[in-house]
Amino acid sequence: MTLQSILLPLLVQIGLTCFLILWMAKERTVLFKRREIKWQDIALRQTPWPGRVQQIGNCFENQFEIPVLFYVLVVLAITAKKADLLFVVMEWLFVATRLAHAYVFTTSNYVPLRGQFFIVGTIILFLMWVIFAIQIFAGPSLGAL
Numbered sequence: 772m773t774l775q776s777i778l779l780p781l782l783v784q785i786g787l788t789c790f791l792i793l794w795m796a797k798e799r800t801v802l803f804k805r806r807e808i809k810w811q812d813i814a815l816r817q818t819p820w821p822g823r824v825q826q827i828g829n830c831f832e833n834q835f836e837i838p839v840l841f842y843v844l845v846v847l848a849i850t851a852k853k854a855d856l857l858f859v860v861m862e863w864l865f866v867a868t869r870l871a872h873a874y875v876f877t878t879s880n881y882v883p884l885r886g887q888f889f890i891v892g893t894i895i896l897f898l899m900w901v902i903f904a905i906q907i908f909a910g911p912s913l914g915a916l
Contacts, residue, residue, distance in 0.1 A: 777854045780862035781845045784838055787866075787873055791831040794877075798824045830876040834869075837893055841865060844899055853906045861899045868892030 802808040802824065812819040820828060845862065848854040872888035875881060 772854050772856060772859055774849070776859055777845065777849055777862070780859070780866045781842065784834075784841065784866050784869055787870060788831070788834040788838070791827065791834060791873065791877075795824070795827045795831050798827055826880055827877055830873050833872075833876070837889075837896060838869060840900070841896055844896070844903060848903055851903075851907060853903055857902070858899065861895055861902075865892050865895045865899070868895065 799808070799820070802820070803810075807821075808819055818825060841862075845854070848858055868888045868891050872885055872892060875885040875888060
């Protein structure tokens with residue numbers, strides 16, 4: 772697999788995270804400009820944000836939970852030269868579940884559906900880690916690093 776094909780799903784996931792932080796910043800800036808929220812209201816991480824703004828913020832924060840394990844795995848798979856076609860297909864499936872999860876999170880926020888996307892994505896990522904571990908430990912030894 773080419774480096775580009777391996778990194779593209781990761782870059783799409785990073786793009787989702789960047790989109791969400793920009794959207795969150797825009798929504799929060801509007802509230803500050805209207806003086807509906809003051810910096811003192813958030814100085815100690817209080818959550819005075821209206822529901823919609825909190826929803827976007829929570830979705831953004833969620834990108835630093837399970838996806839962090841995805842980022843680490845992609846870097847390790849590239850380094851260990853274990854990113855094959857199956858890996859890239861599973862990357863895309865994981866990222867698709869993250870996009871769907873974020874869409875539901877920031878629109879209807881219907882938790883049963885959002886939860887299904889989260890669970891499927893987490894299972895895919897877990898399987899990716901299992902396959903990677905098997906390839907590392909069942910494959911030829913890397914020798915002294």
